[in-house]
Amino acid sequence: MLAQVTHILPITSIRRERLLPVAGRVSVRKGQKVSATDVIAEVSLTPEHMLLDVARGLGLPAREADRNLHCQAGDQVAEGDVLAGPVGFTKRVIRASKNGRVIVAGEGQILLELEGPPLELKAGMPGSIADLVGDRGAIIETNGALIQGVWGNGHIDFGLMHVLAKSPEDELKADQLDVSLRGSVVMGGKCIDPQVLKLGAELPLRGLVLGSLDAPLMPYAAKVRYPVFSTDGIGQQPMNNAAFKLLSTNERREVAINAEMWDRFTGKRPEVIIPLPATGNIGLPRETVDFLPGQKVLVTRAPYAGQLGVLQVIRPGLSLLPNGIKAQAGEIQLENGDNVVVPLVNLEVLV
């Protein structure tokens, strides 16, 4: 049976394709070193437009208005440029009210694309450009620790990580955040106080790595400009032990957080990358695996949600669960030594 995979790895080769949604301008070259926040490509994705009714403005039929046009598709125009006219005794003209580019000119109308801020595609991780992908983006590679999560607020940044959680169950409190943490990435446990997010913005922090974020805090997290990342999702669950151990042992290292939302259709997933030097040939992690005994697994649902274990046996046929449902299941030895039965669909394989 195909298994869901999550990467929580102390050292691995990491390779990510970062692409613009449409063709644009790629601003990096092959072999170039980049940091997580470097812009690697940009495009004017959703420019504003202005439709000028030239015929009406000049008081002429469309065909006659077209004869008075002074621009054509593709022309760059500046604010105040005369686009059509003058006509009549009053020398009526049509001027560009902003800088922009003519998209369509004809049939008595001009469609202008106005200059606006471009969409900037950030590298999302530190590394080197392994390859360029046409005019869409690039492939970035690095070595380091990789921790994939469940939820992110869409922001990207990097900084020195301070570990404030003493255990996976800890709650990050507002009074733990002080000015000494300014410009750093903070690793806490669960977060249930909106004041934490507010203080994080005031300092400001460059990232917040959490075990979980309480659901009512999601709107606050969406508003802050620094990345908020959770390893185990929305709620009040503790951080899974694998992520906690790995993050804790990398205190005071520079970490990059790409807190993009998990999207199964595109493959994007929030993740923390800690660049580390690697010796020898460390391959890319496997993305697809079948369930097999001996695998390290993370349980995703109650009553063992967030607990790690080892898959001992895949039970044949269907197993009866405590609530009466029958499902294909495996026997898991949890870290505390307990042996439990968990449906395979409630497991993620850690590779």
Next chain:
Amino acid sequence: MTTSMVDAESLLSIDVGGINTRVALFDVVDGRYRYLGSGSAATTVYAPYFDIGEGIRAALDRLQMATGRVLVGNDERLIIPARDDGSGVDTLVATMSAGPPLNVVVLGLLEQVSLESARRLATTTYARVIETISLNDRRKPEQRIDTLLRLRPDLVLAAGGTDRGASQSVMKLLESIGLASYLLPEEQRPEVLFAGNQALLEDIDASLGKVVRVHYAPNLRPALDAEQLGAAQVRLSDIYRSVRSHKVSGVEELDAWAGGGLLPTAAAFGRVIRFLGEVYDSTKAVMGIDVGASATTIASVFNSELTLSVFPQYGLGQSVARLLEYTSLEAISRWMYQDVPADYLRDYLYQKSAYPASIPVTPEELDIEQALARQVMQMAIRRAASGYPAKSKRYGSSLLPWFEPIVASGSVLTRAPNLGQSMLMLLDGIQPTGVTTIVLDQSHITPALGAAAAINPVLAVQVLETGTLQNLGTVVSLIGKARFGSPVLRARMVYEDGNETPMEVKQGSIVVLPLPAGQSARLHLTPLQRFDVGMGGAGRGGGLRVVGGALGVVVDARGRPLRVPDDPARRRELIHRWRQTLGG
């Protein structure tokens, strides 16, 4: 009809669902078509596979193991047609619901006329209306263009203008679609379905047709007081297939296997419900409800006319966390028999959304899952019922019309620990009226039969007749007002062997009369306190022949609409009692 009258052909169905890909095999056994078995595997439309083929292959492996029939050759290709050695299949049908819903912009002239019809058309497939454009739209054309560029819709559903009616205003509205599309990269331009004033087709072809792919369907509103969605629905299914083929790897190949007939699962589900209406009794209304991960679908047939409503926003998969945009935690928890804190319920929604394939393990989480199923059924039915013909609403607009039978489908219903829990979810979620049979599609084959009906109707009829669908039982739903616990019905069931079971039914209760599947009995009903028991009006009684099912005959005297007590403890106790009545 026996299969000797037709060319007997084996049939393989493939349904690529939001969570699971299911394949099922049908063939002739003893002169009749039968369902032979199925296999399922995780759908692989998502990362890291990005190709539905992997999941199909894994499901086929399981089907081969279950049936012993070789379906895939050494060259890793499906064996079509069947060979003399018994390997392979003759025909293949395919359905699909996986993937995000289509992002749709609806365009029409008048809010309550063409725009409303276009919106209704959008609800007949896996689509989410993200923007509307109409005459009432006060935005400047460039603002509309910018909105379209930002939203990048998959599809524009355009209606407007009765035939030989308004034309200039329709063309004016379409102008912004054309301009916005022109500004988009070619591969990101939306498809357009125009189902408005038919006099405009040439003009649209000459203008909009130069920029985007325009599909045409007969006018949704040929006259102000007439609506026709049927032909446009078929075109919409074609567009769904086309968009999916462009965006999801493996769909084009699946469609080719199915002879270009890949259908949205909801459309195939609707087709089998309409088919049931035609085959059995066209005077009765038939309902199908599918509570899936991708969407909740309601298919209702009145006088052979299908009303199909697909609600991706009420799916129980990845989108489940967004349910709180449409309902409240309180509304969900009022269906639960266990005391679960609101925080826990909310966290459940987010965890389920993060891990949509996961299933409940604890009794509390099963209770939450089943409460969610009830709530989405309620919301979907309320929305779907707003489009039902006025004549069908014999019990008033707040109650469901009388449907017979009701066919239910969906993993949340079929994986319940016992059929009593499935039945109670359906009674609470649907709240049927009159006397009806409730049937459960435990093998998830209704979409397959709907897709097969177009090419082999005999197969669909014969498989339906073989009892592949699980008859849960006959339900008698009482309508009326009375004090809780007061008698509202006297009933007597006379079995085939002459034995009789008399009983008195009290308001607020559910009563089960055992009647094994395949057996029939005569049920005599004498309503009290002017209750309507489906015998032709308030206070009217009589006798009827009833057929047994897994749960026999179920009398639901809890009232319609079903109101549960406000007091949480009392409510939970009552729900627990109803569960116990139906088997715990």
